[in-house]
Structures are given as C-alpha cells and as structure tokens.
Amino acid sequence: APADMLPPESLPRGRLTEEIRDAARVLGRELSSVADAISRAHRSQAAYGQTLDKAASSIDAAGDGETLKTIVGGLSTATRRVQRENETLEKKLDASTKEVARLREHLEQVRRDAMTDALTNLANRKAFDEHLAAACQQVEADGEPMVLAVLDVDHFKRFNDTWGHQTGDQVLRYVASVIGRYGQLPRIAARYGGEEFAIIFPRESSKQVEVALEAIRKEIASRSLRRRSTNDELGAVTISAGFAVRRPGETGATLLERADAALYASKRTGRNRVTSAESLDIAA
Numbered sequence: 001a002p003a004d005m006l007p008p009e010s011l012p013r014g015r016l017t018e019e020i021r022d023a024a025r026v027l028g029r030e031l032s033s034v035a036d037a038i039s040r041a042h043r044s045q046a047a048y049g050q051t052l053d054k055a056a057s058s059i060d061a062a063g064d065g066e067t068l069k070t071i072v073g074g075l076s077t078a079t080r081r082v083q084r085e086n087e088t089l090e091k092k093l094d095a096s097t098k099e100v101a102r103l104r105e106h107l108e109q110v111r112r113d114a115m116t117d118a119l120t121n122l123a124n125r126k127a128f129d130e131h132l133a134a135a136c137q138q139v140e141a142d143g144e145p146m147v148l149a150v151l152d153v154d155h156f157k158r159f160n161d162t163w164g165h166q167t168g169d170q171v172l173r174y175v176a177s178v179i180g181r182y183g184q185l186p187r188i189a190a191r192y193g194g195e196e197f198a199i200i201f202p203r204e205s206s207k208q209v210e211v212a213l214e215a216i217r218k219e220i221a222s223r224s225l226r227r228r229s230t231n232d233e234l235g236a237v238t239i240s241a242g243f244a245v246r247r248p249g250e251t252g253a254t255l256l257e258r259a260d261a262a263l264y265a266s267k268r269t270g271r272n273r274v275t276s277a278e279s280l281d282i283a284a
C-alpha cells in the first residue's frame, strides 16, 4: 500500500519518547528540589539543636535576669527560623505534589493518544493487540466465552481511487462511528488496519455477536453518503465481517486468523455479509 494509505500513527514513536524523556526530566527536577528543601530543613534543625544545647549550658552559668532574657530571645529567633524553613519545605512539597499530579495526568493523556486511532477515535492496532491478549487471558482464567470479529469496508480502494483520500477518510469515519456505537465497553472496537476493524466481545455467545454484527452491517449499508465538497452521491458503503468463538486455550493470534478466514469467506461469497468461522468448519 502507498505510504499515505497506511493507518496514521496517533503519536509518532519519536514524539512519545520525547514526551517521556521530558516527563522524566521534570520529575527529576522536582525530586531534587524536594531533596534540597529537606536537607536545608535538616541542617537548620541541627543548628537549632545546637542553639538549644548552648542555651542550656548558658542557663546553667547565668546568674541574672538580663542574661536569661538574651538567651530566651536567641531561642525564639532560632525557633522562628526553623518554623520558616518548615513552612518553605511544606510549600515546596505541596507544589511538587501538584506538579507530579499534573505530570501524571499529562502522561495519561499521552498514553491514551498513543492507544487511539486519530482518524476514527477507536482503539488503534497497538491497543487492540494488548486488549486482545488481556481479554484472552481473562476469559481463560474465568472459564468464560469470548468472540472476536473482524470487519472490512467493501471496495474501499474504489472509493479512494474514485473520490480521493479525503472522502476515503470520511467513509472510514462513518463506518467507525457505527462500529464504535456497537462496540462500547465491555466490548472493544478498534481500527485494526487501513480499512479493517475489529471488535472483541468478551463473555458473549456466538448468537449475540451474530445479531450485533448483522445490525452493524445493515445500519452501515442503510445510509447513502454524499461527498462533502461536491455533494456527489457516494452510494451505500457496505462491510463484510467474519467472527470466531474462542476455543479453550486459544491465543489471540489464532483466534484472529480464524476470524480473518471467516471475513475472507464473506468477501469471496459476495461481500456485505457476516460469516462465522464455525460455518467454515462445518463446510470443510
């Protein structure tokens, strides 16, 4: 595929590395300034201790009220200094806590961006791979079923070639908007490749998934899109889908292979249809 047809990376790897490096730098700076404030407070408290010791021996030696007054005056000055240092330390810690919280929020946003497909706002391939592996592990541990579906826009290349990439992108956004609506949590909807989408259905049966996929297929095909710039009628967009029910012990990779084989059966037999991997097993 030409480079401009590849799925856009939401956040280039270089920028992600840069963001993490910046965050580490800020965190390092915050930590060392807190360490400085702590050691300053520590030093001033040690000095305070010495002042107290000195005062104690002066009190032993002191005979008159004037000397005592001077000693007490010195003590209260030292006490105020320690208090000021402690206040500074407290403020510094407070500011650092806020800065670290802000940093954490920012990194969380960066992480979300890195997992999201910028064009469709669905999970991207990286996120999908992680979700798929995690879901397989989870349902395996819980002894629950799980279904994986892959969906592909029919004749997408034709849309692109006829109407241009911008319209192609709109078609993807349209398809994604329907898939996303049906793919809400606990389901996971992702843009898996250029015009390829996937939905993970944890804890759902083959029947439930078939109903959902049929609804998606019909809804996508039900609307006729228009090209925004010229108002040309684009006609109906259709999708083909395939799904596979996870077998006990099965990994994401082979589950995906079987769902893909079902998708290609849909393509081969005329598109705009949903095929289950099980029906292929029966046919074989």
Ligand code: C2E
Pocket: 167, 169, 170, 171, 173, 174, 175, 177, 178, 224, 225, 226, 227, 228
């Ligand atoms: P978008 O252009 O960002 O539009 C987002 C949502 O705003 C649409 O969600 C729809 O609810 C609303 N919207 C925007 N423009 C119009 C309009 O002219 N008429 C109406 N009735 N509503 C409008 P929706 O429908 O889920 O579409 C999601 C995305 O799919 C759109 O994002 C766009 O990229 C694409 N799309 C949908 N229909 C068409 C279409 O007829 N032509 C083109 N070129 N793109 C479309």
